[in-house]
Amino acid sequence: MSSATPLIYLVLGATGSxxxxxxADLVEAGLEADDRAAVLLPASEAPQPDDPRLPSVHRxxxxxxxxxxxxxxxxxxxxxxxxxxxxxxxxxxAFRAWLESQGATVARVFxxxxxxxxxxxxxxxxxxxxxxxxxxxxxxxxxxxxxxxxVSDFLGHFKKEHLPCLFELVKEGRVKNPAxxxxxxxxxLSQVFDAEQDWVLTDAEGEEIDxxxxxxxxxxxxxxxxxxxxxxxxxMGGRRVRELPDIAAFLDxxxxxx
Numbered sequence: 001m002s003s004a005t006p007l008i009y010l011v012l013g014a015t016g017s018x019x020x021x022x023x024a025d026l027v028e029a030g031l032e033a034d035d036r037a038a039v040l041l042p043a044s045e046a047p048q049p050d051d052p053r054l055p056s057v058h059r060x061x062x063x064x065x066x067x068x069x070x071x072x073x074x075x076x077x078x079x080x081x082x083x084x085x086x087x088x089x090x091x092x093x094a095f096r097a098w099l100e101s102q103g104a105t106v107a108r109v110f111x112x113x114x115x116x117x118x119x120x121x122x123x124x125x126x127x128x129x130x131x132x133x134x135x136x137x138x139x140x141x142x143x144x145x146x147x148x149x150x151v152s153d154f155l156g157h158f159k160k161e162h163l164p165c166l167f168e169l170v171k172e173g174r175v176k177n178p179a180x181x182x183x184x185x186x187x188x189l190s191q192v193f194d195a196e197q198d199w200v201l202t203d204a205e206g207e208e209i210d211x212x213x214x215x216x217x218x219x220x221x222x223x224x225x226x227x228x229x230x231x232x233x234x235x236m237g238g239r240r241v242r243e244l245p246d247i248a249a250f251l252d253x254x255x256x257x258x
Contacts, residue, residue: 006038006071007184008078008104010095012131013112014247015045015084018141021173022112023079024053030178031077038072042083062086067098077107077182085248088131089231089240096192106193107184111135115146118154121250125157130231130244132158136187137166139175163189192229 013019020041027037038056051057060069062083072078082091099106111131118124132138138158143151155167165187168175175181186194233241 006075006078006104007107007182008080008099009107009182010092010109011079011081011112012088012092012109012135013082013084014114014117015251017084017112017114017117018173019081019084019112020048020050020054022110022139022141022170022175023081024050025174026178026182027055027077027079028053029174030182035076036074037077037079038075040069040072040078040080042081044083044085045081062091062094065090065094067091067094069098071102071104085251087244087247088127088134089242089244092134092192093232099193105195108136108182108186109134109188109193110181111138113138113140113154115140115143115151115154117142117250119146119150120256121253124245124247124250127245127247129158130242132163132165132189133231134188134190134192135165136185137168137181139168139170141170141173143169165189190229190231191227192232 011019011023023039031037036056038058039054040058040060043059043061056072056075058069058072060067060080062068069080080095082088082095111128111134113128118128140151140154151169158167166181168181231240231242235241
């Protein structure tokens with residue numbers, strides 16, 4: 001594969017959810033011998049025990065709502081881990097702008113779910129819903145000690161929506177088929193990274209109209225624009241229409257008493 005156009009993977013998930021452990025498995029078991037991988041970690045996150053297993057580690061910074069990073073050169077695969085304490089939607093929006101500035105595209109988006117952490121905090125379901133919305137594959141990690149019913153209910157919540165993304169149960173820090181997960185085939189619901197997107201037609205008053213309602217009257221003003229992702233939408237004051245729980249508040253909460 002040409003190193004001039006690396007496959008770029010975005011990895012979502014909370015800080016401490018085992019993303020680096022799974023990433024090391026994907027690199028070690030999913031890449032070919034001649035592939036060269038690099039990892040972009042958030043500068044705000046501390047080193048982890050699995051870091052020595054990661055190849056060519058670089059750091060990126062969050063600066064005034066933007067991603068500040070240089071795309072590592074000479075690599076076939078680049079893995080970008082978001083800051084697991086910040087709003088993932090804000091970072092995805094900034095990551096998309098960074099991708100465009102690099103002339104690159106995303107290969108796949110992964111979401112790592114720490115089942116032990118998520119099961120203790122039901123209020124975080126909306127946070128995970130947002131991550132799943134943008135993901136091609138969702139990896140359920142750290143299921144030890146978690147009731148099977150919780151895992152079943154969590155999966156059922158998303159599967160009843162008939163989402164296109166893959167769901168996989170991680171076992172002992174390993175995924176079933178790393179090479180298959182790395183295949184750059186879009187399975188996500190969101191179209192924010194897609195070249196082909198749905199379009200919205202609006203009339204002169206800014207009201208949405210159906211394509212069949214367009215008459216061809218040259219005096220009728222019709223505007224076509226890419227449909228806005230529902231998680232990117234903002235209110236007049238600038239706040240998101242769909243607001244997410246503050247993941248940092250849950251990460252900083254004291255552990256449950258035994």
